Amino acid sequence: MRNIDPFAEEMAELGPELNWPPYNDAPHRDQPRRCTTGNSQLTQTEKLPLFPPLPPAEPYPVEALGPILADAAAVIARKVQVPDAIAAQSVLSAASLAAQAHADVLLPYGQSRPLSIYIVTIASSGDRKSTADNEALWPIRRREETLHLYFKQEFQGWLVTHAAWTAEKRRIEADRKLGFENRKIALAALGPEPETPLRPVLTSAEPTFEGLVKSWSDTPAALGVFTSEGGQFTGGHAMSAENRLRTAAGFSVLWDGQPVTRMRALDGVTILRGRRLAMHLMIQPGAAAEFLADPVLRDQGLLSRVLVAAPDSIAGTRRYRRPVAEDEVFLRAYHARILALLEAPWPLSGDRAKGLQPRPLRMIEAAEDLWRDFYDRIEERCAPNGDLRPVRDFAAKAAEHAARIAGVLTVIADERAVDIDPETIRRALRLTSWYVEEVVRLHRSCRPDPALLRAQALLDWLGSRNEAETKFSAILQLGPGPTRTKKEAEAAIDVLKVHGWVAESSQRPRTIRLIPGGSSIA
Template identity: 40%
Template sequence: MIVDAQRDDVRSWQNTHALWKGDCDRILTEAKRGKGEKRTAAEADLAALGGEPAAPPSPDRIVTEPTFEGLTRLYATGQPSLGIFSDEGGQFLGGFAMNSDNRQKTLTALNGLWQGNPIRRTRAGDGAYTLYGRRLAVHLMAQPGVAHAFIADPLAADSGFLARFLICQPPSAIGTRLHRHMTPDSGALGAFSSRLRGILDTPMPMDTDTRELQPRVLPLSQGARSLLIEFHDTIEALQAPGGDLAHITGTASKAAEQAARIAGVLTLWQDLQAVEVSGQDMVHAIMLAKFYLSEAARLAEAATVSAEIERAEKLRKWLLESWGEADIAQSEVIQSGPYALRDVKVAKAALALLEQYGWIVRLDKGAVVRGSARKDAWRIVRGLADVV
């Protein structure tokens, strides 16, 4: 039905635009033939004709792997509320918008949307314009390897991008997905779908001319506010040096805001006309925020370990396949090793892992390697003979 309505709107606009263009061309033609009064009359006719009829906005609300420029154009011509939704999140995380040249620009731009900032664009082809009242939701499902690599990316963490997501990795169900054990609850799914359809069919609060969203304020009840403050202060204390959340301060610092956002969603899911967030909804929101915070802590540690192991494995292969010497000094890894390991801290960590698992054996301090006494050097284990 939505497709049919959009088709009718486009046809109506095409007819209106054709009539407008015909009248505009006629007025301009007559103006070119005359002078003085005729030109003045043509100006009055153009003013009376009005501006070019705007095309109906695109009904699309979901995209899968956009660039930020493409997303901006869709905001300008389509809906003010969009979603980047994909069950193949690697397409977006590994796509053009997130490559090495565009990643920082994309991350910071999306951060701005999360905060509700206006979109300001200045380009030679498009000109300069500002879009207010635009919102974006993002839901990505990705394979563990893709997700871990992204979580371990320093830019994604340092830019605050990861902290704005609710990330989780449920345990694998492989081996237990037996059809005979399935007990589908069509009633619950039907109720969910019906409620979601009702929300989507509700007109968005926006300016009809600019399509700028104008959401109302949803205040916290006194009980909800007290619970949120208590939660905030508890999480803040756990971020102190040595605390349980000291390694994910970016995510932890936004936990209270995430809880408030979740509480708002829970409230409006039940009643779009609700006047405030109740204490009970805040209790449930804080429970969810705590779950996602624990997942973030767990996955951050796992992703860091995975990245360190990946770099150590890259070094091991390089030593065995590309380095022709029997031993290696730390300075040689930094100078000649894989590009990702040409940093003192990174190289030291990778060498420590290889030493821990027996792929290299530390030489005595001051051992001479290629004519120089080395503080940190190792013999490479290529076979059993290198172990003894």
Template identity: 40%
Template sequence: MSNHSMDGVPFKPEGPQPLVREIPDAEIYPVEALGPLRGAVEAVQGLTQAPMAIPAQSALAVASLAVQGFANVETLGGVRPLSLFALTIAQSGERKSACDAPLTSALRDHEREQSLAQREATESWLNRHAVWKVEREQILKETKKGRGEKRVAAQADLEALGKEPEAPPSPDRTVSEPTFEGLTKLLATGQPSLGLFSDEGGQFLGGHAMNNENRQKTLAAFNDLWQGNPIRRTRSGDGHSTLYGRRLAVHLMVQPSVARIFMADPLAVDTGFLPRFLICEPQSTIGSRLQAKIRHDDMELEAFSSRMRRILEMEMPMDAETRELQPRVLGLASDARELVAAFSDAVEQVQGAGGSLAHITGTASKIAEQACRIAGVLTLWQDISAYEVKMAEMEFGVALAKFYLSEASRLASAAIVSNEIDNAEKLRRWLLERWAEPEVLVRDVVQLGPNPLRETPKARAALGILEKHGWLVGLEGGAVVRGAARKEAWRIVRRG
């Protein structure tokens, strides 16, 4: 923002200017609102000493995968899937993988056991298919020899032979960095309910599925899956096909630098892809994770895993031929509906111009539905045969939705910060906190500075930004710094 004196002559404000707006700390995660998931989440947090939000995200995503094939949930806008998309932002060393492992262990064991069972099923299928193929070829061979009645008989023989035996479906329930084609193929030939789970989510966000050529169709497919819409694919080799009744739960764990780029992507925001995520960036606990604080609660973790195994071993309601899921509808109790309606109205009133949520209308517009989805997941985790979301679960859903809405609002300002500004902020902190000399050179930054600035062009760009904002003062060429004349150097401003 420019400033002007009384006579119209512009001047620079005194002192260095901030590079980024200060972002308030994250709110405390409302772990009590996790209901039947709370015990396992607290057990993982006690074991890892990581921020509570990290195991909470894992637990919600895993529970969503487990139950999304059995029911849809009633919302204010109609019936919707129980699929949840979660994005957890945490720096390296925050024990993301350590939090995820105990909550996904039963899922991984199930996949491993089913994979072994599929080997036998595949061998049996190969034998049936070989016999079918030989018989079909023999019928076709006889058809070529005959005419009239023989061809009619051959046609009857082909119909009696039946369809080509289908290969047993893939038992995999999770993927980590699929392409759009790979995901749709797996949904077509494998399980109709999948989870995209990755503790290195940057590999997916920066991978083939999200490159410039594929990003738009990938985002559209994920939006359709979240919404419960059919997935349509057209390929030159396979023709056109439509997949109905498929579900996808998502949990991506990413580092802040990756998240900033993703959250600032206009396509991800404008298509509604980003607003479908439950996003959080918890306050770091690094430096306070002392051995004396570690708590073990094996009973809660075993109870969680046992519940997971029981649900995974249940047959999902689906069409035997198309494998299309046929979930029942999980209704809302009258008082639960009133609660989420009041929540929706309160959010709506602050989305208009000048409102506190005007900058995240995409997320805010979906948050009441998110509350219903979360409440539905908690309901079925507690009782897989339930047919209604009660008031208690909706209170949990609304409380968690409020937390995620707060996080989305808090992080929105961080999302618009460019990578260059982010690097400059890293350099500013490094200069003020770790660099003792009064001047700095480009080579100082390249050799000793923050890792993202170990290349001369990036270092010089960051130094230029700091000079522009008053944190550095450029010295004239030939100035003596540390006993030698320097062509390029800056004096550090340590006030302001």
């Protein structure tokens, strides 16, 4: 039975759809956490699970996405046979990309925030996350195809215009009959260099932040980082040890909606205003653990800006289903709505460098009251004895996440809207509450601990060999990728020894013995 939240009755008065259950802490109160990673001197004869029990994921509140998005997520989940959370994450991120150019949300304390949402979906290979994302991103791919056709036509015209402009500029500069003032007049009459047409790009799978900034003056002002292979991004050049802090800081600035300023010796000064960036990284559990447990990313604040979902796999239950014709009606309605937002005129400044000038979305008074109550309840749960204390970095931004989601849902319903109504805020708060509890669930299970995941991978590999003993050299040569260095292999072995899963049979040659029986995950 769940504990009773002291604020549950108050929140219930706001409406049953607000969905305010606190995290169930009862199963863990009388048990020590089992997150030892090898430095402890704990000695026990019994086998200890590498991970504490992971409670099942709570059902994703799909209906809170509103008519268009909820119907699309439900159809994608049925059609592709994925958990609701995977389909919902794909749909919500696509909606953010389409909506972010049109408006910002005005928070009750006076500051505005973009409708850009950063999303991370954790799912294993074979869970069909790529297929679900393809369904959700169809209108974005369609818009990119159209932009490509426009670009081909415009680029040919630009080549001719630019060649003529360049030739005329050279003629004016070389004309010895012109004095200083007359040359100035002639160059002013010629006008500025023709701008290149915008490149037909709305999304990128793994950009570096420097590359993004350098190319953004020639691409649309609202973009997305979308990839179904998020490990390529989190493990790529942008997130390498020397670039991780710079990348995290840059993406955090974009999430905040602040101008991007760069001063480089070769490129000079670059100032980009009015840019918006949505993000959806679909990552396998191992790569996700490294990403979510990275202290640099947590201290910098990028992880607190990310909405994470790690739904339980439904593999093994996905028997073939015939497509339902009625479902395509809902999917086409979603595609049409997202495409319409992408095709609608964006509020752009006349100066390309100034980018977008989105209008503000204000919460009406009743909606603001709901948002403020949510803000206060989250803050109280972040107190020293509160259940959100361990994840207070994310919890501190929960109210802002809710405001962004509410803004996206508002624009999806009506791109001309200027107010956020109470019902939309209720639905956004319900969604945000789910994300808060999901972060708590993952934190308490230690699933984001990369040391434990490496130990689990090694244990699985040892068990698959059907051999009583394994040489340390074999682990380095043939073991799982994350344990093929001496440092990581020794750390993983230490974890398994502390938890009672292996023992050392000999030192020369160093040999590891797998203790039979039991299960590594409770």
